[in-house]
Amino acid sequence: MMEVSSELARAALSHISQDFLADHSLEDLAGKLGVSDRHVRNVFQNEFGVSPVEYWQTQRLLLAKQLLTDTPMAVTSVALASGFRSLRRFNTALKERYRMTPTELRQARNVAGCSREFSFRLGYRPPMDWERLLAFLSRRAIPGVEVVQDGAYYRTVRGRRQNREYTGFIDVRLDKQAKMISVRLSDEIVPVCAAVLDRVKHLFDLQADPIAINSVLGALAQERPGLRVPGSFNGFETAVRAILGQQVSVAGASTLAGRFAARFGTPISTPILSLNYLFPPASQVASAKPEEISRLGITGRRAQTLIALAQAVNCGDLLLEPGYRVEGTLRTLRKIPGIGEWTAQYIAMRALSWPDAFPHTDLGILKALEEKAPKRILEIAEQWRPWRAYAALHLWSNLEKK
Secondary structure (H helix, E strand, O other), X not given: OHHHHHHHHHHHHHHHHOOHHHOOOHHHHHXXXXXXXXXXXXXXXXXXXXXXXXXXXXXXXXXXXXXXXXXXXXXXXXXXXXXXXXXXXXXXXXHHHHOOOHXXXXXXXXXXXXXXXXEEEEEXXXXXXXXXXXXXXXXXXXXXXXXXXXXXXXXXXXXXXXXXXXXXXXXXXXXXXXXXXXXXXXXXXXXXXXXXXXXXXXXXXXXXXXXXXXXXXXXXXXXXXXXXXXXXXXXXXXXXXXXXXXXXXXXXXXXXHHHHHHHHOEEOOOOOOOEOEEXXXXXXXXXXXXXXXXXXXXXXXXXXXXXXXXXXXXXXXXXXXXXXXXXXXXHHHHHOOOOOHHHHHHHHHHOOOOOOOOOOOXXXXXHHOOOOOHHHHHHHHHHHOOOHHHXXXXXXXXXXXX
C-alpha cells in the first residue's frame, strides 16, 4: 500500500510540476489519476509535507520571481507564464509571499537588452557524466526535431496553456563550474516555461542522487559514477522511437523517426537549420492509415503498432508521463500488439523515468553479463534494486570497451 501511495504522490507531483493546475482543478487531477481529490491531498501531504496547491503555489512564485528579476518580460506575461489566471491574483500572491510588488522586485533586475531567448538554470547533484549523456541522446536524436552539436542539446518544443498552443525551441548545455544546467528558451514558449523546464529535468535526469544510486550498484558504477539515465521530453515521442528501434540499428531507427516526423509533424522555423519539425501529437497519428506509415519504409506490422499506441494515448488509456503508476502502464503497453517486454521496459525507463526498469531480454545486457537466460539475468539484477535502470546503462556502457 505504501508503494502505491508513493507512486500516486509522484504522479501528482509530475502533473503539478508540468503546470496542470494552471488550467485545471485539483478535482480534475484526481480524476485523471483515478482517485478522489481528498485521497490525493492526503497522500501528497504525507509524502511531501505540504498540500498539492501549496506546493504549486510555491513553485510558481519562485518562477515568477526569476522571470521578474532576470528577463524583460511584461508583468502580465510573467503572471501568465507562472500559472496565474489574473494579474490581481498574481500581485496579491507576491505581496503575501515577498511583501513586494512586481515593480519592486523588478527594480534589482539585471537584464542586458531584450534577447529573443530566456535562460534558466537548473541544479543537479554531482557528479554528472554530461558527455556520455549527450552521446546517448545524439545517437538517438530524431532528425528535424532534435540535435546535439557543440556540446549542447537542441530541440523543438510544443506546449499548451489555456487552450492555446505555443511552439519554439530550447538549447540545453552544461555549466560545469556552477554545477548547473543552462536552458535557453525561445521567447515564443516562455508562457509554458514551467512545463518545459520540468521536462528538461526528466530528460537529463537532474533529480538523480548519484551517491545513493552508486552505493547500491557498487563496483558496477565505479568507473562511471556520474552516469545518468536519459529520460524523455515527450513520452509519446519516446515510445514511437522505441518501437521504430525494434530489430533495426540505432542509426536506422533515427532515420525512420526523422521520416515519421517530417510526414506527420508540423513544420517550424528556427535559427538552427537542422531543427524544422515539431513531433506529431498522438491525436494526429491515431487517425493515420497503416499504408501512410508503411510508405516511410516502416513495416506494416510496426505501422499498426504505432497507430494502436497513438490511439491508446489519445483516448487516455495510456499516460506516458514520469511518476505515473508503472505496473498499470506496463500492463497496458503489453496489450498493444507489437510491444513486447523489452519495448515496455525501455519505455518505462525513459518515458516514465522509472529507476527500476530493466529490459532483461536485451541482447546487450545478456552479452555484458555473459549469460544466455533472461531469467538468470533477473536473478543477478536483484542486487541492483531499486536502481536497475542505472545498472542497465552501466552494462551497455561496458560493451563499448569490448
